Every structure is written in C-alpha cells, then in structure tokens.
Amino acid sequence: MFKTNKYFVKNKGFRKFSSEVKHPSNRATEWQNAKPLSEMPTLKPLKLLWNLLPGGVYSKLDTFQLMLAVKRDIGSICWLRGAFGNPDFVMTHNPQDFEKAFRNEGPTPMRPGFEYLSYYRNVVKPDIFQGVEGLLGSIQQIRNPRTQEVPATFVEEIHRWAVESVGVIALDHRLDMLSRKQRDATAERLIESIMTFFECAGELEFKPTIWKYYKTPTFKKLIKSLDGITTITKIFIDQAVEEIKKECKTPGVENANHKTSVLKQLIKIDKNIAMVMAMDMFLAGVDTTTTLFAGILLCLAKNPEKQEKLRNEIFQLLPQKDSELRENHLNCMPYLRACLKESLRLHPLAVGNARAQANNVVLSGYRVPKGSLVSMIHASIVRDAKYYPQPDAFLPERWLRQPRSENNVLKSKAPFQYLPFGFGPRSCIGRRISQLELELVIVRLIRNFRVEFIYSTEKAFRGAFISVPNIPLRFKFIDIEE
Numbered sequence: 001m002f003k004t005n006k007y008f009v010k011n012k013g014f015r016k017f018s019s020e021v022k023h024p025s026n027r028a029t030e031w032q033n034a035k036p037l038s039e040m041p042t043l044k045p046l047k048l049l050w051n052l053l054p055g056g057v058y059s060k061l062d063t064f065q066l067m068l069a070v071k072r073d074i075g076s077i078c079w080l081r082g083a084f085g086n087p088d089f090v091m092t093h094n095p096q097d098f099e100k101a102f103r104n105e106g107p108t109p110m111r112p113g114f115e116y117l118s119y120y121r122n123v124v125k126p127d128i129f130q131g132v133e134g135l136l137g138s139i140q141q142i143r144n145p146r147t148q149e150v151p152a153t154f155v156e157e158i159h160r161w162a163v164e165s166v167g168v169i170a171l172d173h174r175l176d177m178l179s180r181k182q183r184d185a186t187a188e189r190l191i192e193s194i195m196t197f198f199e200c201a202g203e204l205e206f207k208p209t210i211w212k213y214y215k216t217p218t219f220k221k222l223i224k225s226l227d228g229i230t231t232i233t234k235i236f237i238d239q240a241v242e243e244i245k246k247e248c249k250t251p252g253v254e255n256a257n258h259k260t261s262v263l264k265q266l267i268k269i270d271k272n273i274a275m276v277m278a279m280d281m282f283l284a285g286v287d288t289t290t291t292l293f294a295g296i297l298l299c300l301a302k303n304p305e306k307q308e309k310l311r312n313e314i315f316q317l318l319p320q321k322d323s324e325l326r327e328n329h330l331n332c333m334p335y336l337r338a339c340l341k342e343s344l345r346l347h348p349l350a351v352g353n354a355r356a357q358a359n360n361v362v363l364s365g366y367r368v369p370k371g372s373l374v375s376m377i378h379a380s381i382v383r384d385a386k387y388y389p390q391p392d393a394f395l396p397e398r399w400l401r402q403p404r405s406e407n408n409v410l411k412s413k414a415p416f417q418y419l420p421f422g423f424g425p426r427s428c429i430g431r432r433i434s435q436l437e438l439e440l441v442i443v444r445l446i447r448n449f450r451v452e453f454i455y456s457t458e459k460a461f462r463g464a465f466i467s468v469p470n471i472p473l474r475f476k477f478i479d480i481e482e
C-alpha cells in the first residue's frame, strides 16, 4: 500500500484481461486527436480550499461524499489542482479510464499518497526503514443475556479480532487481544497506536494541511503513533528471532508452524524487511478487515433470507456446532464468497485507486501526460444502475457462477468495474489473508448464531481514510438451536 516500501516484490504472474491493447500507431493518433489537459474541467486549488473551509460547500462532507460532490459539480473527469505542495491529480469516475490508467501503470507501478509515512520512514526512522479465546467466546461474554445484544463498543472487539488475526501472520505470535482476563499491555498499546494512526492519516490524506511546512499537532500525533507501532513490532520481531534461534540450536524441536511462517521466511531475508512487512500488515490489514466484517454482518442481519441461505450452505459442511472446519470446506462455499463480494460492492472500503502514468494516455478524450497522477473513483459506480442492476439490493446471487446456458442478469458485464483490492502488481497483498480471516469468522458466527440488527443502517459507514463504521454495531447474536 505504501510506495516507500521498496521491498514489496511480488510475482503475481501474467494475467490476461478482456480488452485489447492499442497498437502504438493508434495510440499516437488518439493522442493527436485528444483535447489538451488544460481544457479538462478543473477545480482550482483556492476554490477547492474555499469549499473545504468551515462553512464551505464541501466542509461537512466525508471522503466518499466529497468525491461524489466533485463529480456532480465538475463532471466525471476533473483536473484537481494541488494545494500546499500537494501534486495535481486527474480524477476520473469512468471505468474505461480505469482500464487505460491501470494498463499504463508501467512495470513498477507507483501509487501516490502516504507522504507522511514516507517522511516517517526516510526522515524520522531511516535506520529501520532504509532501503483466540476467539471472537465467538468474546461475543458470548459481552452480549446482554436478556436481549442477546452486544454493546455499542462491539467495533472495538472487531478491531481486536483483526489485530489478532494479522498478528498471527505478521508476528507469528498470538497477542491474546480477545482475552478478557489478563490483557497484555504491549499489545494494548499496539492497538491504540494503530487506531490513532488511522484517525490522523484520514485528516492528513484528504483534508487541507500544512504539515510539510509546519509540523501540525495531527502530524505529531501520527508520528508518535508510528513510533509506537515501530517499537512494539520490533519487540515482537526480536522475540521471534530469539525463538527461531533457539529452535535452530535444538535439532528436532523446530516448530512446524515456524518452518513455514511468513515471519520466519522474511527474517531469513532481512530482519528489517520483516519489520516493514509486519508494520504494513498492521497498517493495511486492521481497519480494512474491520470494515468488511461490519459490512457483511450488517448485510446478512438486514437480509435474513440471504443469511438463512448461507446458513444452509454452512450446515451441509458443518452439521454440528463443533464440526471441524477444514481448508477444503471453504472451497465448497460459493454462497459465502458471493456474500463477501456483494457486501464489499455495497460498502466499498476505498474510495478508489490511484496510479502515476508511465506514458502519455488519453482519458475521456483528454491528453493526460506521462507522470500525471490519476485517481480512479470506484465508489461512484458501485451503486450505479448503469453498471449493476438493482444496485442498492444485497444480491450475492449476482456473483454466483451460472451454467453457460443461463444468463446471470444481475452480473455486471464490463471489466474494471469491480476492483476493491486494486489491480496489477501493486494490488492488495492481503486480499487472500483478509478473505480467509473473514470466511473463517463468518462461517463460525452464522453456524452458531442468528444475527439480527434492529437499528437503521442509514449512514452505516463514513468515508475517513477508508470507509469506517459510523453507527454503534449493536448486533444481536441469538444462539441457533441444534
């Protein structure tokens, strides 16, 4: 997620896509015929700043609303001129442009943003960055025995579960975040720092700020939170290194998990790489998974017939409450995967994706020169009937594979419309991790409880750095009778 991390080398293999790549001579003609960038509708820096200042027309909008307001006011493509030393951006809401911009990302795609993270890694900490007791048990303990409802603070429990899950992969360590008995103070500080980071990052990324010229209180708070995450991650990495050393000295004692653990493999390459990866996993893998968890649970709670359909699928494979859940079971749950995809469509996490352009490209008829930064706003099309029939309904069926003879009318047909995890070599490395985490937890919850939510889900999420829950998540978890 973070452009400063030069260690992200991924081999995702060659992927084939639906549209044809343009011949260079066609590209040259298209470029000649296109309008210059200077003619693209624009929002000047001062006008944007004015609109964002208290009392301005954009001042009360969250990130998602802001993008839609700019689309409404300026059009589906817009040249957003930078302010306070920020770069200019071309912002597009057109999936045909998404495809062109992604295909034009070059061999080492550059995603703009996170400049404070770059600052932290290169200026503040160059030495390091150069170069479950389970959720089920937790729910049973915190829910009201009479109403079966969990308290409004349930989102904190989800955060803990997300940190715990990522910790197993990033640190090869159980943090016991969900334990209610004796909570580890270091792990508690970790979660606090992660939450503070997100709170501040949302402000620095999307609101006017002068941190590059003057270290604002929000910027200082963000740097302190990153210090906290760095220190704590280092403690756990050092512990892991010691454990690995001990295992290596004692033949035959090598732990089967450590043998293949992500952490051990990374430490073998370089301890600092393991640090950077672990931190990135915490920064990119907690809020995201929390929001998706909240989204799917709200969708299932508000659509009991879909929840029942999912439960039937789960019952086939887990007839008893305590039936063992095996890896191959998840491959036999197409409806579960469809539910996840559909909830991510209805409640997308990121407002869009961004890429620097490796070559000149024509977007919506305008010349966008090499090096320009392009924002592709997916959030504005996920609920557009032009792209998805019955766009506001939770219809996991639109993602199910049909026999060739049957036409799935609910499915969106065009490519580059559904990219919640991004695209290409810089797409989300945690996609499989988050899917696995969520599949496991949703199967267990739906197998054990009927989930209800009796409150309104209007404005259930708000666009911060990513979309985050905006209402108290007071779900009811009602035991399923055998």
Ligand code: HEM
Pocket (backbone or CB within 6 Å): 001, 002, 003, 008, 111, 166, 280, 281, 282, 284, 285, 286, 288, 289, 292, 349, 350, 353, 354, 419, 420, 421, 422, 423, 424, 425, 426, 427, 428, 429, 430, 431, 433, 434
């Ligand atoms: C619901 C869950 C998640 C969603 C929707 C999501 C979405 C995204 C998106 C949109 C990007 C940018 C992709 C692009 O620019 O093409 C990204 C990048 C990234 N994500 Fe996720 N993410 C999720 C969970 C996770 C988890 C659990 C982890 C780690 C354990 C993670 C780690 C990362 C990292 C490290 C990057 C940067 C990759 C790079 O720059 O090469 N994400 N994610």
